[in-house]
Amino acid sequence: MNFDNYRRILHLDLDAFFASVEQRDNPSLQGKAIAVGLNSARGVVASASYEARKFGVRSAMPSSVAARLCPNLIFVPGRMDEYKKASAEVFEIFSRYTNLIEQVSIDEAFLDVTDVWRDYGYAMEIAKLIKEDVRREVGLIISAGVSYNKFLAKIASDWRKPDGLCVIHPNAALKFIDRLPVKAxxxxxxxxxxxxxxxxxxxxKDLREKDLSFLVEQFGSSGLSYYNFARCIDDRPVRTERIRKQVSAEITLSKDEGNLNKLEDTLSELTDYLMTRLRKNDFLGRSLT
Incomplete structure (x- = not known):
């Protein structure tokens, strides 16, 4: 089977990013269960180390729940400036290999190396080099998935976390997807x-055995995506410019607040901040939630 006409897509995902930055910068935290976030009644876990995940601690979990699951959990305040700095360093490494980079989030990206993989022998070699560069220069580990479309590359990067590298070849894709639980x-x-x-x-496999009309009937417009993904079909390009569809602002109050005037003041501050961001980006709002 000739694979030359297939795309080469990489999905790269920094493992437990915020928590890993904290462990990198503070050796006393290495090997310990930590959570980035505030240990308060209204605190939420922003990131959990893999040591903490063994106890069931997860991102977006209330801090109180995380503390019950892992009594020895160490809470560390977040340092967004440091995370942004580390992210910029990682994305600079990506740019050495291709300009076709789609930033999904601060710690995740797709790379299209279709036009450059031959310079390195295999697309997998590019993934290996990036992993080595990130570890050596930034001091972090990153998981990589390699395949011929974004869906499969994402599945591959999740497969062997942390510090994973997985390649899904075209002739093995359907068999790979057949055994996946649908939640993946x-x-x-x-x-x-x-x-x-x-x-x-x-x-x-169960998903692929359902016809398109059934999936659309049950899941609406998402049914078409599920139908295609179950068949390893994904023609979406790697987009070098992110299309922002929403702008948000939020704040967590330290305690329940029943004073309407204080709540209105807080809402006014958030609205001002939101309007500043909209003007800065020359955006217009269509709906408000």
Whole structure:
């Protein structure tokens, strides 16, 4: 089978990014269960080290729940400036290998190396070099997935975390997806996976056995994506410019607040901040939630 006409897509994901930066900068935290966030009644875990994840601690979990799951959990205040700095260093490394970079978030990106992989022998070699560069120059570990579309590259990078490297070849893709639980399919969250399981859809193979009309009937417009992903079809390009669809502002109050005037003042501050961001980016709002 000739693979030369297939794209070469990399998905790169910094492992437990915020927590890893804290462990890198503070050796006393290395090898320990830590959570980035405030240990307060309203605190939320922004990132958990892999040592903490063994106890079930996860991002977006209330700090009180995390502390119960892991009594020895160490809470560390976040340092967004340091995370942004580390992210910029990592993305600079990406840019050495290709200009086709789609930033998904501060710690995640897709790279299209279709036009340059031959210079390195294999696309996997580029992934290896990037992993080595990030470890040596930034002091962090990053997982990499390599395949011929974004969906499969993302699946591959998640497969062997942390510090993983996985390649899904075109002739092995369907077999790989067949054994995946549906919750691992891109876009299938907890609620959707429960609904799928109630419909007898437990694996990628089960999903592929459903026809398009059934999936659209059950899941709306997302049904088409599920139909294609189950067949390893994903023609989405790597977009070098992110299209921002929303702008948000939020704050966590330290305690329950019943004073309407104080709440209105807080809302006014958030609105001013939000309007400043909209003007800065020359955006117009269409809806407010």
């Amino acid at each position: 399919i891109w876009g299938v969250g907890p609620v959707t996976s429960q609904k799928m399981e109630a419909l007898g859809i437990f694996t990628g």
